[in-house]
Amino acid sequence: MMAVFICALLAGQVARVSGTNTAEYHLKVAEAYVQKHNYDQAIPELRLALKLKSDSKEAEGMLGEALLAQGYIGEAIPHLERAQRLDLLGIALAEDHHTAQAIQTLLAALAKEPNNPDLLFYLGKACGFLSKSSFGRLVDVAPNSARAHQLMGESYNAQQKFDLAEREYRKALELQPDLHGVHLELGRMKQGAGDLEAAEVEFRAEAKLSPGDGEVAWRLGSVLLSEGHTQEALKQLQRSDELRPEMIETLYDLGKALEQENQLPAAEKAWLQLIKLGPHTPLAVSAHLELSHLYRREGRAAEADSQLQQFREMSKTKPAD
Amino acid sequence: MASPTATLAADRRAALLEVAHPSGLNFIHRNSSTSQRYLIETMGAGVALLDYNNDGLLDIFFVNSGHLDDPVKPPVDFWRRDPAYWNRLYRQNRDSTFTDVTKEAGLSGAAVNTYGMGVATGDYDNDGFTDIYVTGFPGNILYHNNGDGTFADVTTRSGVAGGGWSASAGFFDYDKDGMLDLFVTRYLDWDFARHQICGKDFSFYCQPDTYPPISSLLYHNNGDGTFTDVSQKSGIAEAKGKSLGVTFNDYDGDGWPDIFVANDRVENFLWHNNGDGTFTNTAMEAGVALSEDGKANSGMGVDFSDFDNDGRPDIVVTNLSSEIYSLYRNDGNGLFTYDSLPTGLGALTANHSGWGVRWEDFDNDGWKDFFAAQSHVQDNVNRLDPRKRYKEPPLLARNVRGKLEQVAIPGIGPVAGRGAAFGDLHRDGLVDVVMSILGGSPVLFQSVRNGNHWLSIDLIGTHSNRDGFGAKVEVNGQWGHASSAGSYLSASDKRLHFGLAEAREARVEIHWPSGAHQVLEHVKADQVVKVREP
Numbered sequence: 136m137m138a139v140f141i142c143a144l145l146a147g148q149v150a151r152v153s154g155t156n157t158a159e160y161h162l163k164v165a166e167a168y169v170q171k172h173n174y175d176q177a178i179p180e181l182r183l184a185l186k187l188k189s190d191s192k193e194a195e196g197m198l199g200e201a202l203l204a205q206g207y208i209g210e211a212i213p214h215l216e217r218a219q220r221l222d223l224l225g226i227a228l229a230e231d232h233h234t235a236q237a238i239q240t241l242l243a244a245l246a247k248e249p250n251n252p253d254l255l256f257y258l259g260k261a262c263g264f265l266s267k268s269s270f271g272r273l274v275d276v277a278p279n280s281a282r283a284h285q286l287m288g289e290s291y292n293a294q295q296k297f298d299l300a301e302r303e304y305r306k307a308l309e310l311q312p313d314l315h316g317v318h319l320e321l322g323r324m325k326q327g328a329g330d331l332e333a334a335e336v337e338f339r340a341e342a343k344l345s346p347g348d349g350e351v352a353w354r355l356g357s358v359l360l361s362e363g364h365t366q367e368a369l370k371q372l373q374r375s376d377e378l379r380p381e382m383i384e385t386l387y388d389l390g391k392a393l394e395q396e397n398q399l400p401a402a403e404k405a406w407l408q409l410i411k412l413g414p415h416t417p418l419a420v421s422a423h424l425e426l427s428h429l430y431r432r433e434g435r436a437a438e439a440d441s442q443l444q445q446f447r448e449m450s451k452t453k454p455a456d
Numbered sequence: 457m458a459s460p461t462a463t464l465a466a467d468r469r470a471a472l473l474e475v476a477h478p479s480g481l482n483f484i485h486r487n488s489s490t491s492q493r494y495l496i497e498t499m500g501a502g503v504a505l506l507d508y509n510n511d512g513l514l515d516i517f518f519v520n521s522g523h524l525d526d527p528v529k530p531p532v533d534f535w536r537r538d539p540a541y542w543n544r545l546y547r548q549n550r551d552s553t554f555t556d557v558t559k560e561a562g563l564s565g566a567a568v569n570t571y572g573m574g575v576a577t578g579d580y581d582n583d584g585f586t587d588i589y590v591t592g593f594p595g596n597i598l599y600h601n602n603g604d605g606t607f608a609d610v611t612t613r614s615g616v617a618g619g620g621w622s623a624s625a626g627f628f629d630y631d632k633d634g635m636l637d638l639f640v641t642r643y644l645d646w647d648f649a650r651h652q653i654c655g656k657d658f659s660f661y662c663q664p665d666t667y668p669p670i671s672s673l674l675y676h677n678n679g680d681g682t683f684t685d686v687s688q689k690s691g692i693a694e695a696k697g698k699s700l701g702v703t704f705n706d707y708d709g710d711g712w713p714d715i716f717v718a719n720d721r722v723e724n725f726l727w728h729n730n731g732d733g734t735f736t737n738t739a740m741e742a743g744v745a746l747s748e749d750g751k752a753n754s755g756m757g758v759d760f761s762d763f764d765n766d767g768r769p770d771i772v773v774t775n776l777s778s779e780i781y782s783l784y785r786n787d788g789n790g791l792f793t794y795d796s797l798p799t800g801l802g803a804l805t806a807n808h809s810g811w812g813v814r815w816e817d818f819d820n821d822g823w824k825d826f827f828a829a830q831s832h833v834q835d836n837v838n839r840l841d842p843r844k845r846y847k848e849p850p851l852l853a854r855n856v857r858g859k860l861e862q863v864a865i866p867g868i869g870p871v872a873g874r875g876a877a878f879g880d881l882h883r884d885g886l887v888d889v890v891m892s893i894l895g896g897s898p899v900l901f902q903s904v905r906n907g908n909h910w911l912s913i914d915l916i917g918t919h920s921n922r923d924g925f926g927a928k929v930e931v932n933g934q935w936g937h938a939s940s941a942g943s944y945l946s947a948s949d950k951r952l953h954f955g956l957a958e959a960r961e962a963r964v965e966i967h968w969p970s971g972a973h974q975v976l977e978h979v980k981a982d983q984v985v986k987v988r989e990p
Contacts, residue, residue, distance in 0.1 A: 295842050328843040329777070329807020363800040363859070391748070395798050421749040428743050431791055443740065450750055 158188035165197060174201040196220045203227050229261040237261045281311035297324055313344055326358055334358045349379025357388050365395045383413045403429055420449045472818040473852055473901040475867035480554035483518045483544045487895045490526035493661050494651055496593055498833055500874025500894045502574040502945030506586045509605055513548040514879045514949055516890055519590055522571040528648045534571050562606045568595055574945035578627030580636045580677055582922040591622035616675050616683050621646055626941025628704040628713050629921045631733055632969045635677035636921045641699035645670040660834050664720045669696035691734045698722045701758035703942035705769040708790045713926045718755030718773045744771055744784045748794040753779045757813040757944035762935045763824050764858040774810025774828050777844050781805040800860040804853055812876025812944040816887045820908035820955030823855040829873030829891045847872050879949025885910040885982055887953050909956040909981035918989040919970035923950050926969040932962045956981050
């Protein structure tokens, strides 16, 4: 009866398989079930197939897939391993909280399918889990360490509980004054609150700890620029550009500082470089507008109009209607 | 003995303004906050400083808003008959006290049922008495000053009732025919029927993006007490904005007054006066349409004056927190440079929200200082972002040769500042400020006396409009533009004030709108000089 049904279902596929008790037959029947997401009926067919042909990678892979789909993750993993189905194996490992192994497997799978949404989702989930468990362990084993306070600070910061965040950051710095990243976060918090002087103090402290960090140099240069300290901002932004060339955030602010210092050719160069490096970024949109103003100041009307047009197109702003 | 540097530092720390509490000034603005969070209820109302009875003393006119049912149901009644919701006129007495003369001046109630917003002042019929124009929703009112201490509502006859939601307005003579014309900004294409409630976990005032834009209005003065709506003919109606602030000056020095309009999350407008009755919006090309990085800010208050004493009018716009206020320095070739950061204005306004604004030389040192009424538009902004505050003290900054340094104002805490009007209330040669407060009592700031000298110019046009609006006045190298417009929803004293520092006399040069050129040599300092157009 079963065979009749499956034969009808597959309209000839199974008919080409000789005999009803072969591995190939059971595999084809299972494949039909899997295609219809009818996994619970596919699983016994696949077990029969493997019983008849224990080295069938196809049956292993399909059985792993069916078991995974039914939530039998632990049972699915060895089948997927034997079948070398990295994509499903990575997902199964992530679901089974074998996080480190899952991340490694998912990265390998993503190398073949970089835009697979399932893989990207599970990689993110696994990384998040790993992060959570690492931080949880940090708080458990060293609750009064500088890193634990830094972690608490970041947690409060994310929740917009800025006073609590600052308190934790300060505790971290009391315990370890040379802790990297804390002054940077404090500076960003202060900058967000509009307290530019305080932000500058923090960025300077971070820059002292990390003189080779291009991002820190940019942050310091950027806040100095916002405070109107153009010349010193320019020095920091140039330093940032040397430490970390091709950082578009630096190039945008560098252009602004150079323009304020009336170094128009250098400003133009910075903005053009930015547009070349990140042509579709929001900063490129701003750079087009900056260039239109710069060209107009220099009397280069056609180029100014062209940049303005590109700004209009990219920012989707229309002239007032 | 203190070193010169130390003395200079001490001078810079010295207070510029202090809070005053004049007797008789008991106005309370009523906006009627509702659970519906109608956007109109948080926008505030304006204030005007004018000498309505020509006694030489500045008087104060406050716009009131009105009552709102919660929710508003048609037919809408703003209860403007109730004295609590009247606009108010306070006459200044010789002893610096004030008397509420609203009723006797004929300004009690509102001739039409409007929710009040802004005020503009000017002598539109050249009879020597300042008239008052009040904006609001869903229409506006023109009060003609009868010259006997009373006003008459001439809205219908004059044809300037407008419609929709009007905000700031100003008188100016765009065609230089000697009669003041009228520009009226309109904010949104909105009415109560189209109100929306915004927010999920909690409600907040909707962003202006929720409602469509609308064009502003330009009225041409026909010279017979009537006006003609020339919004279409002039080109003004071609651009729809979300306009809150308006100010006038001649940015390109061609002798024709131009218009700058601040828009809320829409590009600002710079209407270049073509000299033939039409205007062209040049904001984008001139570099004043957007922030430096290309964003349309929440433009509210505006001023259009020469803050850096280079003879060219600059533009400042107050915005919401996180946007910083926009300062566009006039480069002199029809172009502006975004100058908020180098001047220090950006650092001073990084997390502040501003409304009424103006450059005024409060300490008479020859450099115009900066004042802005401040407060966020959302009264629950700290729920949206705990780093932001709803109520804020006003911002006062000393202008140190083009760089701004913040100066504290003793006696003022966080308030919901909105409008601001400027003028020498005390006749002591120092510019004072009246700031309107949303849903509260206004605050009067008086300048702190120092030894610097000053000169005030009161223009009397003969061929030009009688107020001399549009005249360019140079005093000892500083430039002023005669106008009562600017700030936010407010009107300032029409007289031009100049700080002379240590100079005891001045050279005054006036370029009248009519083309007349007048030079006064050796004008003694520390006086109000009435100058009649030759």
